[in-house]
Amino acid sequence: MMYKKRLRFSLSVAAIITILSSIVLPTSTYADDGNGENFSLTIMHMNDTHAHVEPLPNMITAIKEVRAENPDALLFNAGDVFSGTLYFNQFKGQADLALMNMMDIDAMTFGNHEFDLGSSENGHKSLSAFIAGANFPFVSANVDFSGDAYVGNKVSNTFTEEAQDSTVYDGMVKEINGEKIGIFGLTTEETLETSSPVNAKISNYAAEAERAVSAFEEMGVDKIVALTHIGYDSNPAVGNDLMLAEQVDGIDVIVGGHSHTKLEQPTVVNTDENGEAKDPTIIVQAYQYAENLGELDVEFNDQGQVVGYEGRLIDVTEKQADPDAVSVLASYKNEVDQVSNEEIGAVALKPLLNPRLSDSDVSVRADETELGNLITDAMLAKAQEKMPEVSIAMQNGGGIRAAIDQGPITVGEVIAVLPFGNDPAVVQLSGDEIKQILEYSVHLAPAESGGFLQVSGMKFTYDSTKEAGSRVVSIQVKDGDGYADIQPGQMYAVTTNNFTAKGGDGYDVFAQAYADGRVQDLGEIDWEQFRDYMVEDLNGEVNPVIEGRITDLEGKEPEPTEPPEEPKEETPDPNGDGDKEENPGDDKPQENPKDDNKPKDEDKNNQDDKDSTPPPSSQNNNGNGSNSGGSIVKVSDDKTSPISSGNKLPNTATNMYTYMLAGVVLLAAGAGLFIIKRKKAKA
Structure with missing residues (x-):
């Protein structure tokens, strides 16, 4: 039997209607083919709720x-139920599940955050529960749990027409009014970088989708839904x-998640x-946080x-909460509220924003931010309590998830900022590796990137107009009250969260350090470090500022890191041979009185004093003085000879002028005596 999945009908009337309707009426009207046997299906969908449990009674x-209105409507969840609020920290998904079990969900696929606890649990214990x-x-279809001790026994690697609850399938078939609907799931391969799948393996999305479509066609299914967590228009490198x-x-319909895309109307792909x-594919996605x-x-x-x-998004905040669901939520909410409302003993002196480019000119994923500085300062200070040699802290911007309001700071706010419960770690990295990481x-x-790093203990300058991989212009590491240039071959102790330390967000350098055994767990929890720093180290007064830790030159020339050299006075060369001599007072950089108000830290950015003045071999040696006054007196090769300061001539030159003056005087005296004798002789 031939199915439409392998057919092309580029010259058929149906194809022309399909193409024209997608252009002219993109939201609703592929025409009836005239045979009166069309089948209608209603699909409800949700994605990326991220432990936002409290809107779920409204969702119900x-x-x-x-x-x-549509009793046979299907309901799909496209993943990322885990991680995001105190509900997850307290209940590991069970609060969400209690309400999701009231929804009569037909199928769910796994988001990348369903794997967040893999490392801390040495497997997926909470996901299994x-x-x-x-x-x-x-x-x-593309996640292999066979290596996971917890989930492995809950998996059936089949495409089934008899799906059972609490079981993971490659795909399943739902029958609605005698019509079979094939449903399969896909999870982004970015999970390997953005979460902790541990022993779970994730294979190529396209290859597994081809396999799923073929399997359904062999089963006689010609209406296929892909339930995906790969993103609407996310990283093309992973699909x-x-x-x-x-x-x-x-694939007829793609119900998506991962990119948090708000598709008010479906997207149609027909090429x-x-x-x-090609046959049209309808793509839908419902934004985030159980809002729609x-x-x-x-x-x-x-x-x-x-x-x-025809598609739309229903704003659930406009709905009344289901009373039964509110009762179920109550027991979880009481515990969360009790913990969440506790004040930690610190006060934010101003709002600490978590900006994104969608509503700001800066982003925690693209720019230095006050909140990012605060978090990394906390990481550095607390790491140094256990390992004083730690000098740098790095926090991925994608791991900073919420803002903090002005006023007393609560536990709930702290956990909302750092909701993933990552363990801080210390990584030994060379200066060259740090440069690669910053690149x-x-x-x-x-553009925004979840892997963009907020930093402490260092600052760096880059140019976003340059080619990726060659953008970093300068890097300095904190050195006392100032900064010193990073040394490529020197090793530095860097603290970050264990997600980044293991290579999360695609950091191959961190991954290699982890493989080499250069990562040490600090035995802490990131949000607790953050809380304790604000209370203990800041004495409860929280007021971070932008400090110029991360600077994008945007194609501009970097500002000079040291004052321009003052013109040197020149002295005539008594030898007349054109050789130059540096000002003896310039064996160290001269202070520029114009820079008295320059911050001390800025001076620390300069090279070491010994490198501030180029060696004589690098000076102009063309026989002409570098200034208009003539040749410069060359510094004596005798390094033990005294060198005067200021603009005085060296003693050797002074003595020579003395001898020359004496000679002139004697010569004049001799000439005078000669003239007197001549006159006497004539007389």
């Missing part, structure tokens, strides 16, 4: 309203929904990667082709 109300307690199945729609024939016409419930109505013809659709940190600048 919205779900019930949709089902009141989440799966075991779910009254819905999971789909994941995204737009690429999936172009590359893999046979492949070569620009040739997505609803998609899609219509198929008898060949399984999409011929009509990677800014390789996407000025």
Whole structure:
């Protein structure tokens, strides 16, 4: 039997209608093919709730309203339930699950954050408990859990028509009014960098999607939904929904997550990667944090082709909370509120923002920020209490998740800022490796990147207009009250969170250091370090500022790091041979009185004194004085000879002028005597 998944109909009437309708009426109207046998399906969807449990009772109300009109509507969760609020820190997903079990979810796939506890738990213990307690199945075609001791026994690597709750399948089939719907899941390969999958393996999204489509076609299924957590338009190096729609024939609907994209209307892809016409694929995504419930109505013809659709986002904040769900939430909320509302004993003297480019000119993922400085200062100070040799702190911007309001700071605010509960670590890195890390940190600048590093104990300058990998212009490490240039071959102790220390966000240099055994766990929790620093080290007064730790030159020339050299006075060369001699007073840099008000730290940025003045061999030696006054007296090769300060001539020159003057006097006297004798003789 031939299925539409392998067909091209570029010259058919249906193809022309498909293409024209996607251009003219992109939100709703692929035409009926005229045979009156079309099948309509309603899909509800949610993604990236990130432990925002409190809106879920409102979400349940919205779900019930949709089902009141469409009883057969399917409900999908596209992942990232884990991590983000105190609910997750306290209950490891169980608070979310208690409410999700009231939603009658048809399938869920795994987001990258479902793997966040892998390292700390030496496997996916909490995820296993989440799966075991779910009254819905999971789909994941490209995640292999066979190596995980906790989840491995909950996996069935099949495409099944009899899916069971609390089980992970490659894919599953739902039958609605006699029509079979194939559903498979995909998780971004970025999980290998952005989370801690440990023994779970993640394979290529496109290859596994091809396998899933083929499997469903063999089962006689011609309506296929991909439930993905790969991002709408995310990193093309690891794939995204737009690429999936172009590359893999046979996918009718993509229900997505990961990029937190707010698609008010569905996106239609009806050409492949070569620009040739293909069966349309509808892409939807519902933003983040349980703020919206997505609803998609899609219509198929008898060949399984999409011929009509309409989609929207339902703002759940406008819905009344479901009373039964509120009761379920109450027991969790009471505990969270009790912990969250506790004041830590520190006060923010101003709002500490967590800016993003969506609503600001700067971003925690692209620029130095006050909150980033505060967090890294805390990391550095607390690491130094255990390991005084630690000199640098680095925090990935993507790990900073919330702002802090002005006023008394609460536990809830602290945990919201650093919700992942990462363990701080110390990494031994060379100066050259640090440069490579900073190059990677800014390789996407000025665009945002979760791997962009906030720093403490150092400062650096880069130029975002230069080619990625060659952007860092200068790096200085804190040295007493100032800064000193980093030394490529010197080793430095750097503290960061264990996620970054193991190579998270794609940091190969950190990953190599970890493989080499150069990473040491500090046995702390990052948010507790942060809390204690504000209370103990800052005495409860929190007021960080921008200090110029990270500077983007944006194509401009860097400002000089030391004052220009004062012109040297010149002295005639008594030998007349054109040789130059440096001002004897310049064996060390002269102070510039114009720079009396320059910050002391800025002076520390300069090279060592011994390198401030170029050696004689590097000076102009063309026989002409470098200034208009003639040749410069050359410094004596005798390093033990005394050298005067200021503009005095050296003693050797003074003595020579004395001898010359005496000679002139004697010569004049001799000439006078000669003239007198001549006159007497004539007389």
